[in-house]
Amino acid sequence: MLDGFEHSTGAHCGSTSLTDVAAYRRWGLSEPMCFGIGAGLGFSFIESEHGPTKQFVGRTPWLERAFHEHLGIPVEEGSGQSFESAWDDVTAQLDAGRPVLLFVDIFYLPYFDSDVHFSPHVVVAVDYDGESVTLADSEFDELQRLALADLRDAMGSEHGFYGPLTNDWLVAVDDPSRSVADAASDGLRTTAQAMLDPESMTWRGAATNGLDGLRAFGRSLPNWPDLPDADWCTRFAYQNVEKRGTGGSAFRGLFAPFLDEVSAELTAVDDELVAEGHAIDEDWGAVAQQLKRAGLADDPEESQRAYDAASEAVLAVADREQALYERLQERL
Structure with missing residues (x-):
């Protein structure tokens, strides 16, 4: 040991x-x-x-x-x-x-x-x-x-x-050679670039990434009732927002407290930006609830309304995230 x-x-x-x-x-x-x-x-x-x-x-x-x-x-x-x-x-x-x-x-x-x-x-x-x-x-x-x-x-x-x-x-194999502030600044730059311009990054596997992927997910949701494994997809999607080690809100529940903490290290991260990170965290909670509603609904029409609402919520949070990342790029 x-x-x-x-x-x-x-x-x-x-x-x-x-x-x-x-x-x-x-x-x-x-x-x-x-x-x-x-x-x-x-x-x-x-x-x-x-x-x-x-x-x-x-x-x-x-x-x-x-x-x-x-x-x-x-x-x-x-x-x-x-x-x-x-x-x-x-x-x-x-x-x-x-x-x-x-x-x-x-x-x-x-x-x-x-x-x-x-x-x-x-x-x-x-x-x-x-x-x-x-x-x-x-x-x-x-x-x-x-x-x-x-x-x-x-x-x-x-x-x-x-x-x-x-x-x-x-x-x-050794200790850090750079400051926490410099490392956190690089982390924020990389996050913004990856979400805004995913093709500039080296992702693994076959997927649609960054905000392109988030919007593709949102646009696909109204058609999920027609999937042969709709129940599984929906249950898994809900879990990948709120469970399965995400920290809540599809990892936005970890990003918001990071902004809290790093605001003491970086002047670029002010109270307004921190508040927006927490608001996005809360918006993802609403996405999760619509996915849960879609998966649990017995009535097909109620289920369809929930998928439509989840789609709208995802596309709205994508716009909100885009504005946040663009502000980060401007400031860092």
Whole structure:
């Protein structure tokens, strides 16, 4: 076991894992700050033959890597290795006293008891033996022990929002070389660019991203009653707004407190901008309630009205988000 490692549950798997590592390394960063520095806020609308045919994720694929980059933290990482090679590298890092981020599919984690593929889910490896690994997981107070056979499946899953998992791991090998203010400023710039001009960024997987994706999602909602898996799509959409480790409001519930905290570091983030971030958080709560209403309605006409209302709410929040990101770009 890493000496002095302490774990706390959190809102989102990636930002919680980063917070655990930051606490262990004594960097003094909250979960919203980790999320914002990593430019975690995003949107990807996915049309797929696997799982719900229409789904989305409200975070970016680069959160964990951008966090380290923006803070100037050198890393070592692996991707595309065989499981055996990746495991050798992970255990070497643990032997050196470094917690390791692992990217997994919860379907293969017995302690989740999930019958749905959901990845990438981010956990922290903190100990191991010849047959298992010990993980810090954002959803559980206690550390979890996982058999290596299950870890092999979880790190090599063919199912993921951004494509198949390929035995990915990431570890910080030194302390930050940049200030929190500079890192947070970079996080905000990256967030604004990714949402306003998604084609300028390197996204993973086949999706419509940024505000383009958010609007495509909103425009598609009135037609969801005709989907063969409408119930599943709607239930999954609601969960990806309010549950499934999003921090609430499709991750906007993490972005708003980041703006609160970073306003003390950056003059560009004033009280008006902070208030707008919280208002957008609340607007997403209204989207979630319309999705829930659509999914629960027994009457087809009532359900259609709820899908239409959800569509209008999504398109309205997209306009509001666009104005926020444009203001951020002007100020930073």
